[in-house]
Amino acid sequence: MKEKTSQYELVVGLEVHVQLATESKLFAPDKNSFGDTPNSNVSPITLAHPGTLPMPNSKAIEYAIKMGLACNCEISQLTSFDRKNYFYPDLPKGYQTTQDNQPICIGGYLDVKSGVGTKRINLNRIHIEEDAGKSMHDGEHKGSLLDFNRAGTPLIEMVTEPEIGSAEEAGNLLTEIRKIVRFLGVGDGNMEEGSLRCDANISLRKKGSDKLGQKVEIKNMNSIRNVQRAIQHEIQRQSSLLDQGKTIKQETRGFDDATGKTTAQRSKEEANDYRYFPCPDLLPIKISDSYLSELKALMPKLPAAIAQDLQDQFGLTEYDSEIIAEREDRADYFYHAAKICKHYKKIANWIIGPINNYLGDQLFTSFPITAERLHELIDLVESGKLNYNTASTKVFQAMIDSPQKGANEIAKELSLYQDNDESGLQKIVDEVLEGMPDKVKAYHNGKKGLTGLFMGQVMQKSKGKANPQIATKLINETLEKLRN
Incomplete structure (x- = not known):
């Protein structure tokens, strides 16, 4: 145009x-x-x-x-x-x-x-x-x-x-x-x-x-x-x-x-x-x-071709694929991780987010967490044993500090596994909502944004271990019961 x-x-x-x-x-x-x-x-x-x-x-x-x-x-x-x-x-x-x-x-x-x-x-x-x-x-x-x-x-x-x-x-x-x-x-x-x-x-x-x-x-x-x-x-x-x-x-x-x-x-x-x-x-x-043939043989696949391949082979978005394809070392890390982990979008999210923030302009050769260790960390989040926030801050940093340890080992040592016990979480949700009657009333009067406040209090009382999906479901269900 x-x-x-x-x-x-x-x-x-x-x-x-x-x-x-x-x-x-x-x-x-x-x-x-x-x-x-x-x-x-x-x-x-x-x-x-x-x-x-x-x-x-x-x-x-x-x-x-x-x-x-x-x-x-x-x-x-x-x-x-x-x-x-x-x-x-x-x-x-x-x-x-x-x-x-x-x-x-x-x-x-x-x-x-x-x-x-x-x-x-x-x-x-x-x-x-x-x-x-x-x-x-x-x-x-x-x-x-x-x-x-x-x-x-x-x-x-x-x-x-x-x-x-x-x-x-x-x-x-x-x-x-x-x-x-x-x-x-x-x-x-x-x-x-x-x-x-x-x-x-x-x-x-x-x-x-x-x-x-x-x-x-x-x-x-x-x-x-x-x-x-x-x-x-x-x-x-x-x-x-x-x-x-x-x-x-x-x-x-x-x-x-x-x-x-x-x-x-x-x-x-x-x-x-x-x-x-x-x-x-x-x-x-x-x-x-x-000499010209030698240089042609050494030419790598270029960013545009890599980005297209990432979209075609792994279903990544155009935005994600272009960022990953910008650097050969970044693309190589993704391809290695994708051989052992089928959560392709999650690999891309980790590379573009926490890993890129940590590395800055450094090469992936200096990144201490192997693709195998990243796969383990992603699996813990996807299985519901860790929430993403805990994984991307506490566990990720601990893995950088101790790259010889896996995500499972670190999560156990630091007692970071997510709480998936609905009955235990229900008690925390009840305590939070009972302690905030004015906010509950305001929610019922139309201030739906207060669910974020309720979630924050649940996460605080559970010391960050509450499964966000389960906690959200319980908060919404309990609020509906209190409306009646």
């Missing part, structure tokens, strides 16, 4: 920069690390000292190919680097080494959610290039401060065709790219730290026209939400200008997070303004058939 004004439809193309998680930079041995002391990860190559020569990082090339395979691209088995002659104040060489004529990945596509369906967004290319450093303006110094730690960091730039028709589609595409980046381990996808950045080329055209309107490029947005906000703002800004009979300037604009508006920065350069030419210091790279 496209974002539309009264006369126009939106057309967006994205340029997504992904910082690759290699140990060293693209053409130099300097450490590739975020947040280190300024100018601590530099070398004569990064600083462009005379006589220094670049050497390509083979891991960066591997990561770019993997990303291309994940995006259904054609892999160029002969690829080369070019010089882009555009002034970067924070690249000491005075030019950027990138790929123009022979990018490593050609074409490709990703399928993303669009409205109630799915839309295929085609890619033009994925190419490798080096990042620039960082300019800082702190107000305490005259001029700018330059940190070259990021200069030379390997990037891939993913360029879509101008086929995105809504802010929602743009956000969903970025979300899918970030999932794949993290799943493959080629980058961390952290937009706040700048390791995933997005430029958006935005234009409007008359409804029904196949001719593209004049595009405006919004640069370096650092969150998916801001990309969507910038698109929404540009729809309003450009449609207003067109309605007044004015033309849209081809320019680069920035997005202000605080105001939600875009502002002009400079006139947009054309490709020939960059004066690309082959880099004389780097030979073309040949990707052999055997």
Whole structure:
């Protein structure tokens, strides 16, 4: 479904920069690390000292190919680097080494959610290039401060065709790219730290026209939400200008997070303004058939395919399956647990809830509770021996502290088994309701929400051991008797 004004439809193309998680930079041995002391990860190559020569990082090339395979691209088995002659104040060489004529990945596509369906967004290319450093303006110094730690960091730039028709589609595409980046381990996808950045080329055209309107490029947005906000703002800004009979300037604009508006920065350069030419210091790279076959064989099933499998094979909801499929280690844990426990929805609930809350960003390899132990805990809840609240707090935490012990053993030690004795629970229910005659009367006068209060008191008197289903049934039955 496209974002539309009264006369126009939106057309967006994205340029997504992904910082690759290699140990060293693209053409130099300097450490590739975020947040280190300024100018601590530099070398004569990064600083462009005379006589220094670049050497390509083979891991960066591997990561770019993997990303291309994940995006259904054609892999160029002969690829080369070019010089882009555009002034970067924070690249000491005075030019950027990138790929123009022979990018490593050609074409490709990703399928993303669009409205109630799915839309295929085609890619033009994925190419490798080096990042620039960082300019800082702190107000305490005259001029700018330059940190070259990021200069030379390997990037891939993913360029879509101008086929995105809504802010929602743009956000969903970025979300899918970030999932794949993290799943493959080629980058961390952290937009706040700048390791995933997005430029958006935005234009409007008359409804029904196949001719593209004049595009405006919004640069370096650092969150998916801001990309969507910038698109929404540009729809309003450009449609207003067109309605007044004015033309849209081809320019680069920035997005202000605080105001939600875009502002002009400079006139947009054309490709020939960059004066690309082959880099004389780097030979073309040949990707052999055997190397490409080896990488294809190592490619895992990707998040979208895993999510679909979780829905088809285990009946999980789309929401649950997408969360579990986001990380390979999380999906592996689910598949292992599902081999021994048939309560698939319950496994998903535990992974998405208590386990995810405990792990945060840690991998499942550091999670002390095995799938077999989780199966035991789920069985105790499903059989009615433990209520979920007790299981997810007291027993779960005790299992983390003592992973060599099972759920049964811990529940016995802590006397946490649920009370399923109806006669005993009936006595507690009677005591609670007899002690709250005013509340019982209010309930009979229509305040049905008081059942939560009654349940809370029953749970308190039973020291949390009352079976909630039995207690609820007894409370409702007793209240009806008291009404008569």
